Amino acid sequence: MSNDFDTKREQLLSELQDILQTAEELFDEGKDVSADEFKKLKKRLTEKSGSYRQQLDDLQEKFSAKTRQAAKQSDALIQDNPYKAIGIAAGVAFVAGLLINRK
Template sequence: MSTKSMEEAGDISKEKLMRDLRLVVEDAEELLKATASQAGEKASAARERIQKTLDSAKARLDAAESEVIEKARQAAKATDEYVQDNPWKAVGVAACVGVIVGMLIGRSR
């Protein structure tokens, strides 16, 4: 596996992880709201700690999301620049990929 495809796989994993973390944070917030009516000093202190942890997790998640978005923009820009600088190479690569996909589809029939 090439370094580039490993990086892409890592980016996809990061995006999936961020989506999953967002869902966990949302579920935890809903749980906090649902248990807000629970009385007691310990319950209140626990809710406050959980809320602080959730706020911190949200901030880190937002920062990670921004980083992934910026890396994706940089990758798109680098790809665009490469294609602009080497249009025939890009056409050749696209043609090769098309031939390979065509062969694989034809082979499966």
């Protein structure tokens, strides 16, 4: 999952850089181009941003699904072993308390 997430993240960052570059072109060339060329640049920017938004939505949905799955697995594990969960939580709290009081 981590590798897939990193790959998607890199793709989105690349897409975002393309959008920013197109936006810079749009603003830099805005004074020197005709209305038709301006519309073409604007259309290109809109298409790229739409693609970026769709990829971001897909990545968010996948991440949310994985998070929900992990939460369900954690819940099932805790319900199956409640005393172990309580013991681990108490141990973590004890260690945290020791570290906090250790000034």
